[in-house]
Amino acid sequence: MPVAESISAHSQWKLRPTRTQQIVTAKMRGAYTVEQDIVVRNFSSEGLGAIARDCPPGLSETVVVSIGPIMDRVATVQWVRGDRFGLHFQKPLSRTDHDYLTCRSIDERPGFQLF
Numbered sequence: 001m002p003v004a005e006s007i008s009a010h011s012q013w014k015l016r017p018t019r020t021q022q023i024v025t026a027k028m029r030g031a032y033t034v035e036q037d038i039v040v041r042n043f044s045s046e047g048l049g050a051i052a053r054d055c056p057p058g059l060s061e062t063v064v065v066s067i068g069p070i071m072d073r074v075a076t077v078q079w080v081r082g083d084r085f086g087l088h089f090q091k092p093l094s095r096t097d098h099d100y101l102t103c104r105s106i107d108e109r110p111g112f113q114l115f
Helices: 003-010 095-108
Strands: 020-030 036-043 046-052 064-067 071-081 084-089
Touching: 020 046, 020 095, 036 064, 036 095, 046 071, 064 095
Parallel strands: none
Antiparallel strands: 020 036, 020 064, 036 046, 046 084, 064 071, 071 084
16 A cells, blocks of 8 residues: 555544634633633634633534624534634635734734733
8 A cells, every 4th residue: 555545544644624814802602611712713614722711612612703793603612722713614715704803903903912
């Protein structure tokens, strides 16, 4: 068996969509997480990485992330490390939503003072 086949057949790695490194402020709420401000660090069509201001959400919790007046996304918490966490969107971002996030971050970049 060639090496490439062996690696792909036994690998647990999954190719992920390209992430866009942007800092954007947002709101998050969940059934077990109080509504709070978060800072989105990066995002892709399938999810985002963020930092919680108060208490991070619980693993596997379903949350709603609100970014600006037009974008609410339902997502599931995939991982939590301290105050940082990753979300997987239930419905992937459209190209329009992706463009909105990219343009929005230019005007709202909080710099080094995240909160």
